[in-house]
Amino acid sequence: MAETDTRTLQTVGATLHYDVRPGTGPDPRPLLLIGSPMDATGFTTLASHFGDRTVVTYDPRGAGRSERTDGAPENLPEEHADDLARLIEVLDAGPVDVFASSGGAVNALALVAARPDLVHTLVAHEPPSAPVLPDHEAALALCADIHSTYLREGLGMAMAKFIALVSRTGPIPATWAEEPAPSPAAFGLPTEDDGTRDDPLLGQNMRACTSYVPDFAALRAASTRIVIAAGKESEGTFCARTAAGVAEGIGTPLAVYPSNHGGFLGGEYGQHGAPAEFAEALRASLADA
Missing domain, CATH: 3.40.50.1820 (Alpha/Beta hydrolase fold, catalytic domain)
Structure with missing residues (x-):
């Protein structure tokens, strides 16, 4: 090339x-x-x-x-x-x-x-x-939660939720918020918040893209x-x-x-x-x- x-x-x-x-x-x-x-x-x-x-x-x-x-x-x-x-x-x-x-x-x-x-x-x-899904309300709420988790707790916790979202199969239940939050350590992610909030996925594009x-x-x-x-x-x-x-x-x-x-x-x-x-x-x- x-x-x-x-x-x-x-x-x-x-x-x-x-x-x-x-x-x-x-x-x-x-x-x-x-x-x-x-x-x-x-x-x-x-x-x-x-x-x-x-x-x-x-x-x-x-x-x-x-x-x-x-x-x-x-x-x-x-x-x-x-x-x-x-x-x-x-x-x-x-x-x-x-x-x-x-x-x-x-x-x-x-x-x-x-x-x-x-x-x-x-x-x-x-x-x-997400709006094209029958379960779009639950999907959009979960995506918004990932964004707010990032702003509140940093990359590790939010990215763990994101990985759990994109790897799960089938519709997202309306009761998703009652599920235990995935552990960042389970995905090799940092468990401590380093204070940065400039991630292009979780901070800048997560909500607008999926909605x-x-x-x-x-x-x-x-x-x-x-x-x-x-x-x-x-x-x-x-x-x-x-x-x-x-x-x-x-x-x-x-x-x-x-x-x-x-x-x-x-x-x-x-x-x-x-x-x-x-x-x-x-x-x-x-x-x-």
């Missing part, structure tokens, strides 16, 4: 850092790989499987190298969508293909709803949009081809269930991808999915356009 060109972009309330990896193949359409709050480093392995495409990755506002300049404590999907629109426009390469993971998938849905002209094909992998209501009318009318995907091993978990709900709302079948929520990872953050198989599935989705 050609040498990465790192660039910056000033948007409303943020300075974004993004990376462009020129491709060696004939396809002129850039492929954006985006997450949230995961930054560009999480896509290192997946990008290596697309050396024939120009691949663009970025750090969302408030994460990695991209700083918020407006001092706001939380990020909205619409803000991320506006950042992405400005990034695509500055590439000046026409509509792009987008693979979006987790919170990035929520932000990409907001982008396509507002600016379908900028995206040729979107593959949205496990968007955690985002997709504009299904706009998405169904969009010129963009939309694929909603979930990992085979994710079946029954929170993000797979929300992905199925989003697919149903758009009126498209749910695509089943290899592995799990982080199936494209090849050792980033110490996690290993099935990146070669995942990249093959993604390439097939893009080729179907």
Whole structure:
């Protein structure tokens, strides 16, 4: 793969850092790989499987190298969508293909709803949009509790609750608050509060991301081809269930991808999915356009 060109972009309330990896193949359409709050480093392995495409990755506002300049404590999907629109426009390469993971998938849905002209094909992998669930009231209350736990008690306690949320299968019961709080030590997390409150997941994106209501009318009318995907091993978990709900709302079948929520990872953050198989599935989705 050609040498990465790192660039910056000033948007409303943020300075974004993004990376462009020129491709060696004939396809002129850039492929954006985006997450949230995961930054560009999480896509290192997946990008290596697309050396024939120009691949663009970025750090969302408030994460990695991209700083918020407006001092706001939380990020909205619409803000991320506006950042992405400005990034695509500055590439000046026409509509792009987008693979979006987790919170990035929520932000990409907001982008396509507002600016379908900028995206040729979107593959949205496990968007955690809780309002599409039958048990959405319990799910949203739990997500809000994770955020408030972070503000009150710090990263360890809140992250333990977050891991418990995304790993549990089936609906979230209305009695979830009566369940014993998971122990941070059980997940190798710190048990002491270090006083910091700048975590991009628990502090900045947790509530707005999970409470985002997709504009299904706009998405169904969009010129963009939309694929909603979930990992085979994710079946029954929170993000797979929300992905199925989003697919149903758009009126498209749910695509089943290899592995799990982080199936494209090849050792980033110490996690290993099935990146070669995942990249093959993604390439097939893009080729179907």
